[in-house]
Amino acid sequence: MLSPQSAEVVKATAGVVAENAVTITSRFYPRMFAAHPELLDVFNRADQALGEQPQALAASVVAYAVHLIDPDAPSFDPVLERIAHKHVSLGITAPQYTIVGHHLMQAIGEVLGDAVTPEVAMAWDEVYWLFALQLVAKEAALYTEKGVDPEHPWRQMTITERRDEVQDEIVTFVLTPVDGEPVPAHRAGQYVSVNAHLADGSTQPRQYTVSSGPRPDTLQITVRRVRATADAPAGVVSTHLLDSCPVGTVLEVSVPCGDVVLDDGDAPLVLVSAGVGITPMAAILDDLAERRPARPVILAHADRSAATHALYETTTATASALDQATTHLWYEEVAQDADDRGAHAGLMDLSDLDVPTDAHVFMCGPLPFMRDARRTLIGKGVSPANIRYEVFGPDLWAQNPENAEATAA
Ligand SMILES: Cc1cc2nc3c(=O)[nH]c(=O)nc-3n(C[C@H](O)[C@H](O)[C@H](O)COP(=O)(O)OP(=O)(O)OC[C@H]3O[C@@H](n4cnc5c(N)ncnc54)[C@H](O)[C@@H]3O)c2cc1C
Numbered sequence: 316m317l318s319p320q321s322a323e324v325v326k327a328t329a330g331v332v333a334e335n336a337v338t339i340t341s342r343f344y345p346r347m348f349a350a351h352p353e354l355l356d357v358f359n360r361a362d363q364a365l366g367e368q369p370q371a372l373a374a375s376v377v378a379y380a381v382h383l384i385d386p387d388a389p390s391f392d393p394v395l396e397r398i399a400h401k402h403v404s405l406g407i408t409a410p411q412y413t414i415v416g417h418h419l420m421q422a423i424g425e426v427l428g429d430a431v432t433p434e435v436a437m438a439w440d441e442v443y444w445l446f447a448l449q450l451v452a453k454e455a456a457l458y459t460e461k462g463v464d465p466e467h468p469w470r471q472m473t474i475t476e477r478r479d480e481v482q483d484e485i486v487t488f489v490l491t492p493v494d495g496e497p498v499p500a501h502r503a504g505q506y507v508s509v510n511a512h513l514a515d516g517s518t519q520p521r522q523y524t525v526s527s528g529p530r531p532d533t534l535q536i537t538v539r540r541v542r543a544t545a546d547a548p549a550g551v552v553s554t555h556l557l558d559s560c561p562v563g564t565v566l567e568v569s570v571p572c573g574d575v576v577l578d579d580g581d582a583p584l585v586l587v588s589a590g591v592g593i594t595p596m597a598a599i600l601d602d603l604a605e606r607r608p609a610r611p612v613i614l615a616h617a618d619r620s621a622a623t624h625a626l627y628e629t630t631t632a633t634a635s636a637l638d639q640a641t642t643h644l645w646y647e648e649v650a651q652d653a654d655d656r657g658a659h660a661g662l663m664d665l666s667d668l669d670v671p672t673d674a675h676v677f678m679c680g681p682l683p684f685m686r687d688a689r690r691t692l693i694g695k696g697v698s699p700a701n702i703r704y705e706v707f708g709p710d711l712w713a714q715n716p717e718n719a720e721a722t723a724a
C-alpha cells in the first residue's frame with residue numbers, strides 16, 4: 316500500500332503525470348538505451364518506432380497509481396498477469412527493474428521540471444517500486460513454476476518441419492528441442508517468444524502463439540509475413556523466419572507463457588478470430604479434441620478470402636472430431652463459383668448468431684474487430700467477465716477503463 320503522505324501527493328499529481336506520461340516514457344527509452352545499449356536487443360524496435368511500448372508502459376504506470384489511490388478501482392490483477400507473462404517470455408530479470416526505475420524517475424524530472432519537488436519524486440518512486448515489486452514477485456513465481464533461469468531464458472529448438480499454410484505468406488514451423496528433452500506442456504492459448512538472430516548481428520524477440528495442443532516432443536508456431544507498405548518497412552522477424560529459416564535452422568525459443576488460456580470448465584465456448592488470430596483457436600480446438608470433445612464450441616472466423624485463411628484444413632478436421640462444434644466463416648472476397656465452404660461475404664457480423672448467454676468467449680484479431688465482436692456478444696447477453704482476448708502487440712486496450720472489465724477472467 317502507498318504511504319498516506321505519498322497517496323496525497325499522487326492524488327494531487329496523477330493528472331499532470333497522466334497528461335505527460337507518453338512524453339515521459341518517450342524520453343525514458345532513449346535515455347535508458349544510451350546507458351544500456353544491450354537492452355536494444357531486448358525491446359521490440361517496431362513498438363518503439365510506432366510509440367506503442369512507451370504508451371503501454373506509461374498507461375500501465377498511471378493506471379496502477381490510480382488503482383492505488385482509488386478504493387473502487389477494478390482489480391489490477393489481470394494487467395499484472397499479462398505483463399508478468401510477457402516479461403517471463405523475454406527473460407526480464409529483477410536487477411533490470413533498478414535500471415528502468417532509475418531512468419523513468421530521471422525522465423519524470425526532465426519533463427515536469429520544477430513541479431517535481433523531493434516529495435513528488437519520492438511519491439512516484441514509491442508507486443514505481445510497489446508496481447515493480449509485485450511484478451518481480453509474480454515473475455519469480457512463474458520462473459520457478461516453469462523451471463526457467465531468467466539469466467538463460469532461451470532453449471534451442473530445431474525447425475524439423477515447415478508447412479506453407481498460405482503460399483509465401485503464412486508458414487507453420489514445427490520445432491524440436493536440440494537437447495532431446497520433452498517440450499514443456501503449454502496451456503492452449505499460450506505463446507512463446509522466439510529470439511531471432513538477424514543478419515545485421517542484432518537480436519529481436521517476438522511472440523508466437525503455439526498453434527496446436529500440447530505435444531510431448533514438438534512445439535508448433537504459425538507465422539504470418541508482415542509485408543512492407545508505402546510507409547512502413549517489412550516486419551523484421553516474420554521476414555527473417557519465412558525467408559531465412561529453412562528446416563534444420565536452430566531457433567532460440569522461450570518457455571510457453573500467457574494468461575489467456577482455455578479453462579477446464581464445461582461452459583460452451585465461442586472462438587472469434589480474424590486472419591492469423593486463428594492460431595490460439597487452432598490450439599484450443601486441438602486441446603478440446605484431445606481432452607474434452609463433448610464441450611460445445613462455436614468457431615467464428617473472418618479472413619480476406621479462402622486463399623488467405625490459414626489452418627483451415629487443420630481446424631476443420633479438429634472441429635469435426637468434436638461432438639458439438641459449428642463453424643461460421645466470413646470472407647471479404649468470396650469467389651463466386653469456387654468457394655464451397657459456406658462462407659458469408661463481407662466482414663464478420665455476429666448479430667444473427669445464436670450464442671448461449673453462459674458462453675465463454677476467446678477473441679483474437681485486430682482491436683477494432685474485437686471491439687465490434689465484443690459489443691455484439693454483450694448485446695446478446697454474454698457476460699463481459701466471460702470475454703477474454705489476445706492482442707498480437709502491446710495491450711493498449713487493457714489500460715482503457717472503458718474496457719478494463721474485458722480483461723477480467
Ligand atoms: C501474445 C502474442 C502472440 C502472437 N502470436 C502470433 C502468431 O501466432 N502468429 C503471428 O504471425 N504473429 C503473432 N504475433 C505477432 C508477432 O509477435 C509479431 O509482432 C509479428 O510477427 C510482426 O513482427 P515482425 O518482427 O515481423 O514485424 P516488426 O518489425 O515488429 O514490425 C511490426 C510493424 O511495425 C511496422 N514498423 C516497424 N518499424 C517502423 C517504422 N520505423 N515506421 C513505421 N512502421 C514501422 C512494420 O511495418 C510492421 O507493420 C503475436 C504477438 C503477441 C504479442
Ligand code: HEM
Pocket residue numbers: 354357358359360362363368371372375376397398401402405407408411412413415443446447450708709710711
Ligand atoms: C514497474 C516496471 C515495469 C512496468 C510497469 C512494465 C510494463 C510493461 C507493459 C505494460 C508491457 C506491455 C505488455 C503487453 O504486451 O501488453 C511491457 C512489455 C515489456 N517490458 Fe515491461 N514493464 C516494467 C519493467 C520492465 C523491465 C525492468 C524490463 C527490462 C529491462 C521490461 C521490458 C519489457 C519488454 C522487452 C516488453 C515487451 C514489449 C516490447 O518489447 O515492445 N519491462 N512492460
